[in-house]
Amino acid sequence: MSVPPRAGGTTDPDAWEHRTLPILAAGSVEVPFLIQGHQELIERDTIWDEHSHPVHELLWNERGASSATVGSRIWTITPTLGLWMPAGTLHSGAMTAGTWFRSAFFAIRSTTTIADTPVPVEITPLLRLLLARLGEPGLADPSRAATETLVLDVLTPSRHELSVHLPTAALVRPIVDAVRADPGDGRGLADWAGELRVSPRTLTRAFCAETGSGFARWVATVRAQHAVALLAGGWTVEDVAEQVGYRSASAFGAAFRRTVGLTPGAFRAA
Structure with missing residues (x-):
């Protein structure tokens, strides 16, 4: 597992906190949402061991940089350059302390997927605004449905990548x-x-x-x-x-x- 460099810290994976998540096949778990967000401020240097999700995932950071590894390929994730991780893709991740990371999970039924392999996604101001709106408490249909449709419309691969x-x-x-x-x-x-x-x-x-x-x-x-x-x-x-x-x-x-x-x-x- 590759870890990002940091000032005054260690790049030894054994010195980092390890988190374990299950390995799940695409579509193996029914979810009650179309798009659901998650965010966390990382307080310790952290590694996510290899895992996979039953749904698609979009990763980006509100602050800081992190990495995701798929096979022999390492992707860098930033506030402006996210990463689309298709459902069922085995991957690991690493983030240094102070990183504020964001993710959005997409039910397979919500989209045919923008790609069947990991691809970079430009986190534009509009996409960021739409995803933030989906995280607002109490957002109900039809506003949620309209916002989800707009997210899928603007979600496209970036011509730039850091891998x-x-x-x-x-x-x-x-x-x-x-x-x-x-x-x-x-x-x-x-x-x-x-x-x-x-x-x-x-x-x-x-x-x-x-x-x-x-x-x-x-x-x-x-x-x-x-x-x-x-x-x-x-x-x-x-x-x-x-x-x-x-x-x-x-x-x-x-x-x-x-x-x-x-x-x-x-x-x-x-």
Whole structure:
């Protein structure tokens, strides 16, 4: 299980609080709702062990950043970028103390699902407003039904995402471990090829085969995930840029915007 980085804390999963939820197949439990919300302010670094829900789930944060892992893929979740988790999908999650997370559960009968695999969802002001309205006490039909219909109308996949595949091949495992432990590691493809005594082309093929992207893009995504967690934790843009291996805040900002779709400053403001 992967855990988000944090200032002054530990990334050792064994030091975190673990929560256990059941593994349930899609549609295995009848629910009395179409869309139902949940929220919690996390007081301790927390890991949710692998589980699955009988209904669809939309995850996002009101404050902070968190992660969800599906197989070998790790997704970062923020206040502006949520994650659609289809019913029955086995996943785990991690959140650092201080994260205010939100979720909305969608009964299978309420939608044919926006995707049958996890996909990022842009948490727009309108979507946030509609989901908040569904959480208002005493909201009754027909207002609830109309709001639920609007939620389903505006709920669409985002063209941006923050996810990374973790290659498992023995050849690239030293790189994966080193970069994830220290995203500021400045070694490039040629450096690693020399250390591992293979050609740069061999490393490129290995990364592409398992992740669908080359080494440089994979490193940039790992750095962006790390940067999001630090920015959400209150770090300055300049300090984050240095921490994740960029020579200047402007270079970091350009790379961050290509991956996340927002500048670091806009992300912090959001």
